[in-house]
Each structure stands twice: as C-alpha cells, then as structure tokens.
Amino acid sequence: MKKIPFNKPFLIGKEVEYIAEAVKSGKISGNGMFTKKCHEFFEQRYGFAKVLLTTSCTDALEMAAILTNIQPGDEVIIPSYTFVSTANAFVLRGAKIIFADSEAQTPNLDASALEELITPRTKAIVVVHYAGVACDMDVIMECARQHDLIVIEDAAQAIDAYYKGKPLGSIGHLAAFSFHETKNIISGEGGMLVVNDERFRDRAEIIWEKGTNRAAFFRGEINKYGWVDVGSSFLPSEVIAAFLYAQLEHLEQIQEKRVTLWNQYYDGLLSLEEQGRIQLPVLPDYATNNGHLFYIVCQNLAERQALIGCLKEHQIHAVFHYLSLHESPFYQDKHDGRKLPNTARYMDCLLRLPMYYELENEEQEFIIEMIQKFFEE
Template identity: 65%
Template sequence: MIPFNKPYIIGNELSYITDAVQCGKISGNGKYTKLCQEFFENAYGFKKCLLTTSCTDALEMAAILLNIVPGDEIIMPAFTFVSTANAFILRGAKIVFVDSKDSNPNIDETKIEALITEKTKAIVVVHYAGIPCNMDYIMNIANTNNLYVIEDAAQAIDSFYNGKALGGIGHMGTYSFHETKNIQCGEGGMLMINDEKFKERAEIIWEKGTNRAAFFRGEIDKYGWVDIGSSFLPSELNAAFLFAQLENLEKIQSKRKQIWNAYYVGLQLLEENGHLQFFNLEEHVSNGHMFYMVCKNLEERKQLIQHLKQHNVHAVFHYQSLHLSNYFADEHDGRTLGNVEKYSNQLVRLPLYYDLTIEEVEKIIKDINAFYEV
C-alpha cells in the first residue's frame, strides 16, 4: 500500500536530538528553539517567531493576544480544521463562517464585508493547500473596519503572496509542523508576530504568563506571574528534529514540488475533459504541500477512493463543513455555504510525501486515468 503520508528523516534529526540531551536541557526555549525561530525571522522577515507545541496552540495564543471576550465575533472560513474555530470559541467568541471560493477552498473574500457587525473583532483566513488568499482585498477590508487579521498558514510554509511569505501579512500568522506538513517534527507549530505591539506580551503568554524569558536574557533580576498564559513551548527534542528539517528546506521543497508537478501534468487531461477540478496553476505556484482534486459528486469520490485502495493507493478526503457539524449546526445562522459543501463532499487528496518515488506517482496517475478510462 502506498500510504497517504509518511514521516521521514532527511539529515541530522537524530544527532541534533542527541545533542539537545547532551546540552543538559530538553525543556522548551533552549538552543534549538532559538535556532528555529531565528531561521524563520531571517528567512522570511517575520518580526518575531515563537515556536509552539502545535499550530492549535499558536492560534490559541493569537486569540489571547487579541483579548477576545464573550460576544466578540470572528469571521473565518467554514472549510478548515476545527482548531481554527476552537481557538476563538475557547475565549467565548461567536464564529461567523464564510463560504469558499468556487475556484479553490479558500475563503471567498467578496462575502466577508457583508458579515461585519459592530461586534466583529477579527478575520481569520486559511491558506488552504498553501494557496494564498486574496490578502490585499482582505487587509483593505480589515483596515477600513479596524479589524485584526490572523493568517492560519498551517499548510503554507514557503508559500508567497506578491513576494511576501504567507503568515507574514496579517497582524499574526501561524504555521504547523505536524507530520503531514512539508517541514515536520511530529507535533509542532509557530506563532508569527507581525505587529510590533504584540511582541512583548506574546512572549509572556508563551511562557505561562510569566516574564521568565526576559529574566533568562538578564533583562530583569527576577521573574513572576504578570499575565495569563499557558505551557505553549515545545520540547527541545521536537525543536532539534525540526531544525534538521529546516536545514534541508530547499531540498524538501524541490522534491515535493517535483511530485506535485508530476501529478499536475499526468492528470491534466482529466481536468481538460471536465472529469476533475484542480486549482488554477497560472494564478498560483504550489508550495508542494498537497495535491487535491475535486470530483463531480460524493458518489464518484467514494468510488475513486475505493478504486485506488484496491490498487494499493491510500487517497483521502478532507475537512467536513464546520457550519454543519454536530457541535456548531445549531449556532449557524442558516446561510447555505454551497462551495464549502462541495469541497467537503467532492475533494480528494493524493499521497504526497518526501520519500514518495516518481515511479509510485506514475503508478497513481495511471490508476486514476484508468478509473476515468482515459
């Protein structure tokens, strides 16, 4: 069976973990945490980066930093992972879901402004599959209405919008280093601070509500409890694994993009003949995170996934519509979000990981073309 995903070791992951242990500190905010944060600040120009145990934690930090209180409204896409919504619901916010675009699963920016009320506090965007949302349009709405923008860039490492790294455009951004992501450490994430006013408090929240980080830098003579916070720091073991991957970012991205492009070329005839929908390659450059296709209906998707399984290929679907979920359905305002439901019912993802061979990709392409008798 060709799996959907497979974690990998590419360089010094194990030796760096050993080094972290030998350095005598494997709790958070040590040598490798700092190296990872500096890598992103230097490579992408983020003002401040804080490594977290997950992208979920990074989103929860963002909600705390925005001082979200019960009654605040947060606008976000309904086609996303539950963490995007949970981070704000935990602070008492009301979530207002938006439909996806017809051309890709990202938030339909043209439908945001009509949902803004006097209680709206922020817009959260999700760059699905590393495809950038229309950030100029969204930032203009936010600036006009005095709103914050959080970029959930969990899938968008090394992806850009008009030359700027995704996660670095809104007031804050988040990354994921889950084992399904391009750069991984099992579980991990990062909060990117792009607005200077959040920098100092973010570090305090990150350090359980204390000013301990400033103490360790010698800036104060003792540290104490100064704000709310939680244990958001990852272990140095995770950070050590992650840094070894970051050292090989270019190599990893090159291989993933090679796989993505092979899929695109090999399956292009299916799109041209109207069997499947891809996203428009002319408008965006893939960061090699995910190759997805949109079938004509739910039954066709079921049959395609079963067909691939019979040929030893593990393909999967993705998010279920959050506005129709058991938890949220009674809270939704009743609007039909047709494109979200389309992607929930018709989108299928193909295997894509560093160790996937081009021969295996060609087999998968052949199996899919056979299903459609092309």
C-alpha cells in the same frame, strides 16, 4: 505494487544527531539552543518580526486568540472549510464564529464576500491558506483596515509560500504555522506563532511562558520573574526543536522535491480536467505553489467514494479532507443558517492524493494510471 500510504514521516538530515546533542547539553525543556536556532532561521529567511515555536499550530492559534483579546460575544470570521482548530481557538475565548464560504476556484475564503459578514461585533478575520495557496490578502487586509479588525493567517499548510512576493505569514497581524507530520517540514507535532504587529510582541512571549516574564529574566532584562498575565505551557521541548531544525537545514531540497511531485500529478491528470471529468487545483496569479498537497475535485460524493474504493483496491490510500464546520454537530445550532455551497462542494468532492518526500516516481505514475483507468471505465 506495495502499499502507498497517504503520508509518510521522513528523516532527511541530522534529526537524531541533534536530538542527542540537545540531551547531552543538559537542557531538553523549552527555549534552549535549538529553539533559538529555529527562531533565527524563520526571522532571517522570511523577515518575520518575531516568531515563537509552539507545541502545535493549535497552540499558536490559541495564543493568537488570547492576544487578540477575544471576549464572549465577539464575532470572528473564519472559513467553514478548515480544520476544527481554526475555530476552536476562538470558541475557547467565547467568540461567536461567523462562517465564510470558499471561493468557486479554490477552497480558500471568498474575500469578495467578506464585507457582508462584518457587524459591529466583528473582532477578527482568520484566513486559511489552503494547500499553501495564498488567499487574496490585499482585499482582506484593506477590509480589515477599514473596519479596524485584526487578521490572523492560519498558515498551517503555507510554509515557503508567497503572495505577490511576500511570504505567507508575514502579512496579517498574527500567523500560525504547523510542523505536524503531514506538513512539508515536520517535527511530529509542533507549530509556530508569528507576531507581525508590534502591539503584540512583548505580551506574546509572556503568554508563551505560562503568563510569566521568565524569558526576559533569562535574557538578564529583569532581576526576577513572576506571574504577570494569563498564559499556558505553549513552548515545545528541545527534542522537538532539534528535529525541526534538522529539517529546516534541508528546506530547499524538500520543497524542490514536493513541487516536482505536484507538477507531475498536475501534468499526468490534466487530460482528465480537459475532458471535464475532474477539477485540478487552481493557482491564482498572485500566489505561488509550495507543493504542500495535491487534490482533485470530483463531480459528486458518490464518484469520489467510488474512486477512493478503487484506489484502495490497488493499495493506494487517498483521503477526503474537511467536513463543513458550520454543519458540525457542535456548531450547527449556533450557525446563522446561511448556505455555503462551495464549502459543501469541496466537502463532498475534494480528494487528496498521496504526497510525501519519499514518494517514488514509479509509485506516483501508478497512482496517476489508476485514476485515469477509473475514469475510462
């Protein structure tokens, strides 16, 4: 069997053709023809009020932190089991991070424990839809409403996923998506800010354009543009937008394949869960499955490491995921000392299996067979 990587970038349509078209148009800097096509796609398909492509999901989160007007000493509630960008965006503005534990059944933030984390200094809640599975947004939004807090959805993994029929990214005041090469829809690097709250609409575009009202100038709304706010160079080039748009044209095809792969993993490994050997992903009744990633939860760290080693011997690259941010070298001295047991369990026991558009059936069957053999032995 040939080597099976954890992830593999892919071409599915007119990526190269559209990049050449962008170059020939005479404009490959940001906010050109393909950027506008991507914006229209998301606004029309998912009903997002306003979207802005960014160079990464990290940049979209940093824009959200600026828009939220985070000041030094403000508190922001964030799950500890997430990528560093989720927290870093707010730390850069001076926020104190209050880390939340995960649920027992999913790595998502435990919404039932939110209330006890809120203080008079709390400014925002950032939720991460892990593996594209929705957090319990009704509970979160009601809690935010009662305390006048802003909700930011870190929807990096959540394209084309839903909560009670609503697209993820459309529920919070702001949302951030990723098109990194490990995601369902890719552009190498790339991201998107979604603005659902009218309060932030105009300012988001100014921050996106380096703190200027340049976008309004090019629409003919003003006769000159200048520096009017803070901002940075958040918008991506037309090369990235062209690649992304070619992928968006095949969104349904990509999603269908990934969900099929996800279901085949689930069906193939279900007997191990029934034997109590592993935990498979749990899909709450309010959430849909977008096939972003497939993971299993082992019994302990030693077992997971042994399984990783076994798969590696058979040329299969399976990987763990996040290290707990509250125990990180950077933040452990700033954390309030609370234990987060579910976060610790996912850090030690969660293992992600290869998942990408071009993963072949026989390769997936081989992965499932090797995992089954490992637990038999």
